[in-house]
Amino acid sequence: MTEAMAGDYSKKLRALRALCRAGESEDVTVREFSSMGRRAALFYVDGIASSADMDRFLLRPLLTAAAPEAGAELSAHLLSHVLPVASLKRTDRYGDAVARIFSGDAALILEGMDGALTADVKGFVKRAVSQPVNETVVAGPHAAFTESLRDNLVLLRRMYPSPDLVSEEMTVGTRVPTRLCLLYIPGIAREEVIREVRRRLLGCRADYVSSLGMLEQLIEDDPFALLPQAVSTERPDRAVSFLCEGQAVIVMENAPMVLALPAGFLHLFHAPDDTSLRWQYGAFLRLLRLGGMALALLLPGAFLALTVFHPEGMSLSLLTSVVESQARVPMTLFASVLLMLLVFALINEAASRIPGAMGASLSIVSGLILGQAAVEADLISPLVLIVVALSGLGSYTAPAHALTLALRIAQLLLAVAAGIGGYPGMMPVLFFLLFRAAALKSVGFPCFSPAGRGDRLLRLPIFLQRGRGPYASPAAPPRAAEPVRAWRREGP
Amino acid sequence: MTEPAASADPWALSALHLYAQVSVGLALYLYGGVSTPAWLSVLIAAGPLTLLALLLRRGAARGPMPRRLAWLPGIACLLDGLYAFFALCSLLRDLAPDLDVRIAAPAYGLILGVALLSAPDRDALPRLGRLALPALGGLLLFCLLCVPGRGRFERFFPLLGFGPLPVLRGALWVFGASATALTPLLSPGETPGKVLSRLLPALLFASATAAAAAWLLPARALCAPRTVGWRLMLISHTTPSVPCWSAQAAALLLLLMLSMCTGVRRGVALLTGNAEKTGKENAAAAVLLLLAALFAAFREEETKALLLGAGPWRAAPVTAAAAWLCLRRKEKE
Numbered sequence: 071m072t073e074a075m076a077g078d079y080s081k082k083l084r085a086l087r088a089l090c091r092a093g094e095s096e097d098v099t100v101r102e103f104s105s106m107g108r109r110a111a112l113f114y115v116d117g118i119a120s121s122a123d124m125d126r127f128l129l130r131p132l133l134t135a136a137a138p139e140a141g142a143e144l145s146a147h148l149l150s151h152v153l154p155v156a157s158l159k160r161t162d163r164y165g166d167a168v169a170r171i172f173s174g175d176a177a178l179i180l181e182g183m184d185g186a187l188t189a190d191v192k193g194f195v196k197r198a199v200s201q202p203v204n205e206t207v208v209a210g211p212h213a214a215f216t217e218s219l220r221d222n223l224v225l226l227r228r229m230y231p232s233p234d235l236v237s238e239e240m241t242v243g244t245r246v247p248t249r250l251c252l253l254y255i256p257g258i259a260r261e262e263v264i265r266e267v268r269r270r271l272l273g274c275r276a277d278y279v280s281s282l283g284m285l286e287q288l289i290e291d292d293p294f295a296l297l298p299q300a301v302s303t304e305r306p307d308r309a310v311s312f313l314c315e316g317q318a319v320i321v322m323e324n325a326p327m328v329l330a331l332p333a334g335f336l337h338l339f340h341a342p343d344d345t346s347l348r349w350q351y352g353a354f355l356r357l358l359r360l361g362g363m364a365l366a367l368l369l370p371g372a373f374l375a376l377t378v379f380h381p382e383g384m385s386l387s388l389l390t391s392v393v394e395s396q397a398r399v400p401m402t403l404f405a406s407v408l409l410m411l412l413v414f415a416l417i418n419e420a421a422s423r424i425p426g427a428m429g430a431s432l433s434i435v436s437g438l439i440l441g442q443a444a445v446e447a448d449l450i451s452p453l454v455l456i457v458v459a460l461s462g463l464g465s466y467t468a469p470a471h472a473l474t475l476a477l478r479i480a481q482l483l484l485a486v487a488a489g490i491g492g493y494p495g496m497m498p499v500l501f502f503l504l505f506r507a508a509a510l511k512s513v514g515f516p517c518f519s520p521a522g523r524g525d526r527l528l529r530l531p532i533f534l535q536r537g538r539g540p541y542a543s544p545a546a547p548p549r550a551a552e553p554v555r556a557w558r559r560e561g562p
Numbered sequence: 563m564t565e566p567a568a569s570a571d572p573w574a575l576s577a578l579h580l581y582a583q584v585s586v587g588l589a590l591y592l593y594g595g596v597s598t599p600a601w602l603s604v605l606i607a608a609g610p611l612t613l614l615a616l617l618l619r620r621g622a623a624r625g626p627m628p629r630r631l632a633w634l635p636g637i638a639c640l641l642d643g644l645y646a647f648f649a650l651c652s653l654l655r656d657l658a659p660d661l662d663v664r665i666a667a668p669a670y671g672l673i674l675g676v677a678l679l680s681a682p683d684r685d686a687l688p689r690l691g692r693l694a695l696p697a698l699g700g701l702l703l704f705c706l707l708c709v710p711g712r713g714r715f716e717r718f719f720p721l722l723g724f725g726p727l728p729v730l731r732g733a734l735w736v737f738g739a740s741a742t743a744l745t746p747l748l749s750p751g752e753t754p755g756k757v758l759s760r761l762l763p764a765l766l767f768a769s770a771t772a773a774a775a776a777w778l779l780p781a782r783a784l785c786a787p788r789t790v791g792w793r794l795m796l797i798s799h800t801t802p803s804v805p806c807w808s809a810q811a812a813a814l815l816l817l818l819m820l821s822m823c824t825g826v827r828r829g830v831a832l833l834t835g836n837a838e839k840t841g842k843e844n845a846a847a848a849v850l851l852l853l854a855a856l857f858a859a860f861r862e863e864e865t866k867a868l869l870l871g872a873g874p875w876r877a878a879p880v881t882a883a884a885a886w887l888c889l890r891r892k893e894k895e
Contacts, residue, residue, distance in 0.1 A: 372808055379658055383798070383807035493808075494654050494661060497815035498673040505677040508693055509686035516685070518693055 073164050079181040083111055086179065086186075089168050098171075105132040108181035113167075118174040120193020127155045128176060128189055144183040157190035169247050173323075192220075197326075199225065202304045204471065207343035214304045219249055219323040225306040226253065226321070230313065234258075237321075238268070242285060245277035250285070250322040258538065258546040259316045263332060266513050267318045282325040289331075291511045296479060296503065298472040299512035301333035308342050314549070316542025318513075332512035332541045334519050336527065339363075341469040344529055352529030360527070362467030366477045369461040370407050371484035371496045377403055379492025395451040404489035406450055410458040411482055413440060418462075515541055572746035575691025575824055577761055578698060580743035582821035583642055586649040587739035589793035590869060603732035610737050611744070614881055618747035621887025627748050629835040631886055634879035636832035639742045640850065641872055643825030647671075647858040648865050649790050650818040656791030657811060664859045671855025674823055675848030684840050687827055694820060701813035705797050705806050731874065738876030745828055745880065826850050 075082055083100075090113060092098045101112040112128060131152050138147035145160055161167050162185040167177045174192030199221065202214035215222045223237060234255050241247035252271065254264050270289040279285050282302060290299045303309055304327045309319050312330035320329040330337070339359065344352045376383050377392050384392070396403055417436040424432050444450045461481060468474045480503055488496035510517040519540040533554035538546055584604070621627075650670065651663050681687070743761060792799070794814055798807040830847045858865050 372812070376804065376808060380807070380811070383811065384804050388804060491661065491666075492658050493811045493815060494658050494666060497812060498670055498819065500812075501816055501819045502673055502677045504693065505686065505690055506680060508690035509681035509683070516689055518689055520692070 075162050075164055075167065075179075075185045079109055079179060082179050082186070085164060086111075086113055086167065086177070089164055090171060101129070103129070103133065105180065106135050106137045110178065110180045112176050112178055113171050114176040114191070115172060115174070118172070118194045119176050119191045123191040123193060124176055127191065128153065128178065132178075144180060145185070145187060148178075148180070148183075148187060153187075153189065155189040155191070159188050161186055161188055169241070173249065196221070205303060205305050205308070205342050205469075207305075207341075207346065209346035210343045211305070211307045213306055215306060215309075215321075215326050215328060217324050217326050219251065219321055222306075222321045222328065223251060226309060226313075226319075229306045229310045235313065240268075240271060242271060242274045242279045242288075242322075243277060244275060248279050248323050250320055253313060253319040253321060255313050255316070258314065258542055259318060260541065260543045263316075263513055263515075263541065264318055267320075267331065270513075271320070279322075280324075282320075282322050282327050282329050285320070285322060286329055291513065295506065295510050296476045297335070297507055297510055297517065298338065298470070298476070299333060299510065299517060300329050300331040301337040301470065302327045302329050302472075303342070304328075305342050311345070312337075315539040316546060317539075332515040334512065334515070334517045334540070335507070336525065336539075338468070338470040338473045339527070340525060345525070345532070347529075349529050349531045356528050359467045359469070362464035363473075363477060364464070366461045366464035366468075367481055367484065368500075369457055369464070370411060370481055371488035373457045374404060374407055374485055375488040375492040375496055378489065392451075392453055395453050398448040399451050400449070403451075403454070406454045407458065407485055408482075408489065410450060410454055411461075411485060414458055414462045415478060415482075571692040572688045572749075573761065574695040575688045575820070576743040576746060578691050578695055578817060579642070579821045579824040580740055580761055581702075582646055582649075582817045583739035583743065584736055585794060586645050586790065586818075586821075587735045587873065589649065589790045590645070590873060602729055603736045606729065606733035607736040607740060610877075611740050614741060614877070614884055615744050615747065617881075617884035617888050618744055621884050621890070626835075627832075627883065627887060631883050632748075632832045632835060634883040635742065635745050635748060636829045638876055638879040639745060639825050639829030639832060640854075641825070641869075641876060642739075642742050643822050643829060643851070644854050644858065644865065645739075645869055646818045646821035646825060647854045648862075648869055649794065650815070650822065651858050651862070652789045653791035653794055653814060653818065656789055656795060667855040667859035668852065670819070671852040674819060675851045678823060678827065678844045678848050678851070679841075681844065682840065684831070684843070687823055691820065691824070694816065698813050698817055698820075701809040702817075705810045705813070734874040734877075738874055738878075741877035741880040742825065742828070745832065748832065748883075822851065822854070823847075826854065 073085075075085075083102075087093070087100060090098045090100075092100050092113075097116040097118075099112075099114055099116050101114075103110055103112075110132060112124070114124065131154060132148075135148075135152040138144060138151075149158055149160075159170075161170065161177075167186045167188060170188040171177050174190070174194055175188040176191050178187045178189065180187075196218045197216045199213050199216055201212045205214075213225060215225060227235070234257070236254055236256055238252045239249060240252065241249055250271070252264070252268060267289070271285075274285070274288045276284070276288060279288065286298070286300050286302070287293060292299065301312070303312070309328045309330065313319055317330045317332060320331075322329075339356070341355070341359070344356065347355070377389075377396075381389050392403075396406075399406060401409070417432070417440070421432055421436075441455060445452050445455060465474050465477045465481070468477055483499055483503070484496050487499040508516075508518055525535055525539065533550070536548045536550045536552060536554060538549055588603075647667070647670075651667050654661055654663050654666050678687075740761075795807075795810060798810045827843075827847045830843050830850060834843055834846065
């Protein structure tokens with residue numbers, strides 16, 4: 071595939087036909103014709119390339135083109151005088167030509183012309199820009215990325231209309247190349263970070279990278295860590311804010327999300343509309359979120375540890391209530407909590423797979439049958455149900471889905487450890503998890519770096535966030551000049 | 563790859579380590595029946611500690627510590643790890659009487675060792691300290707807030723007894739427990755700017771915890787023959803509050819584990835002269851953690867005797883090393 075396109079027209083035609091499997095695949099079309107008194111052929115995939123554009127911008131000009139002047143190079147003549155296509159590229163490699171054909175371009179070979187010309191005549195069906203599905207906000211823009219790389223770049227360019235934003239195009243996948251773009255802002259992003267991200271992207275040896283999640287796993291620092299080391303978003307405004315923080319953003323074809331790295335815990339903790347809201351509301355919501363996440367992580371384990379192993383740590387009234395409610399239940403408390411945590415995870419998984427119209431049925435099944443009926447039948451104590459529901463509710467406060475899943479796994483581990491050994495069993499596991507998290511790095515940077523003068527754990531007034539995050543270049547200019555509110559209150 | 567500034571903060575870890583060591587020290591030295599106002603001991607120890615910090619700062623600023631001298635603070639740090647392990651074993655017995663500490667302690671050593679081995683860089687532990695400082699500080703402060711206001715003012719001063727000698731002896735314990743928290747100053751290039759801002763709150767907080775305990779308990783109650791674990795959980799014993807009990811138990815266990823790792827890890831780093839290969843240091847620290855766990859679990863009485871004997875003199879190796887560094891500087895001048 072990396073072979074150079076040398077030789078005469080017939081050889082190139084045969085080779086391209088073979089590489090594109092023109093005879094075997096019905097949609098791979100080879101249109102042979104004559105132009106300027108020479109044999110020519112257009113290769114394209116029907117449906118991916120636009121027939122109308124091809125007729126108008128390729129075939130018609132080529133069929134009516136006058137022969138070039140003696141001595142003029144053929145490809146230069148076509149580029150300058152014949153083909154009214156903006157994105158016209160010359161290629162000398164079979165592999166490149168084939169990749170472009172299957173991405174929606176049309177490839178032209180012409181007798182007497184070296185290599186091939188590829189023209190961008192993409193015309194496949196694609197989804198329009200719509201509202202975000204997973205990162206909905208009350209305040210802030212409502213546009214989300216789509217599966218089209220080009221549309222996503224357009225969305226980003228619209229949000230950041232400046233030449234500072236650099237995009238480098240490359241492909242991943244050794245057998246099925248998938249196009250992607252690495253975006254960054256030179257001077258704000260650290261050069262060593264960009265170099266490292268580029269190195270990792272070029273070092274992916276998978277034959278086909280089907281999704282952004284797969285790409286993330288191929289380039290992350292520690293594949294065995296519970297926490298993700300990159301943050302993904304479906305919102306262009308959030309992607310631009312990552313770029314302004316000095317992070318690199320990866321946009322991939324067929325992915326309705328983009329990936330930003332290096333990323334730390336704060337990126338997973340911050341919600342998209344935190345900055346849009348006034349700082350008081352933002353700070354309050356983040357405090358709630360922090361509390362919710364702590365509940366999700368610790369509550370089932372702490373409940374088990376207290377009730378099973380350390381009743382001396384409970385007040386008599388609470389202890390009596392626990393004992394009374396548990397007395398009628400045939401299972402141990404440990405088994406009850408574990409069962410309910412697993413049932414909760416099951417409901418979540420089912421809810422994410424179930425077709426939208428059946429969502430109401432699932433709510434009835436999970437809420438009424440599994441909850442109320444289980445309690446009435448004395449299969450589960452109401453207290454256990456409250457604990458599991460509270461911790462589940464807490465896990466939903468995590469803005470990133472990956473963080474929610476990590477919390478649930480850690481929650482299960484801690485609950486098992488607490489059920490086995492109480493607080494003495496739970497705390498070493500928590501220590502281990504925290505230590506692993508503290509040791510975690512993203513593109514060589516600690517995931518738990520302090521926010522510096524950037525957006526911190528709690529939201530500060532916008533005029534106090536003058537600096538950038540910890541991943542920005544030390545030489546990067548501040549986000550705002552001082553004073554940020556350079557105006558004086560006048561009048562009454 | 564350059565890390566962002568202050569990503570790994572050894573002083574945050576020091577503050578937690580200091581809090582744990584002072585708490586353990588206060589709980590342990592009372593075995594000797596000495597009764598001293600803890601807050602007064604802290605105040606008296608603050609002077610020598612400041613002097614020690616200045617000595618270390620001055621000595622280390624102009625060159626690294628020679629390896630033949632580093633074993634002195636290294637041994638003191640390892641001893642700190644043992645103190646924390648001993649306190650943890652006692653706390654485990656107190657929290658879960660049915661738990662066999664001879665199985666639990668090595669399991670703790672193993673888990674902590676594996677955690678250390680899984681961290682590829684030296685900064686993971688200080689980073690954990692920076693993360694844990696607000697959380698653990700908040701939990702312990704919350705415990706103090708749960709203390710019902712039934713104390714009587716006169717108990718605050720004649721806490722457990724009078725006399726200059728007991729006070730001085732108590733101060734010596736606090737000084738010993740605090741000295742190794744200053745060892746990051748021995749690393750060349752370590753900025754000492756944050757020492758006071760980080761360590762003083764930890765010292766005051768430890769003092770406040772001890773004072774609150776004394777505030778609540780009848781005079782001389784701490785002199786009763788109770789375990790270290792019981793003394794560490796003192797506040798919870800006085801307040802029938804579920805969140806307080808849970809918060810204190812969880813925070814103390816985490817704090818002691820952090821202190822153990824800090825002591826052993828810093829000890830190994832000093833003894834190996836901050837070797838280039840972190841993996842070897844971590845492996846050595848993991849082995850030492852396991853050995854300390856086995857020693858504390860199977861030789862409880864010997865460990866207690868060793869720690870009680872060494873307690874007041876723990877600052878001596880660090881002070882000796884710091885003094886030597888300063889003298890060396892003078893000789894060169």
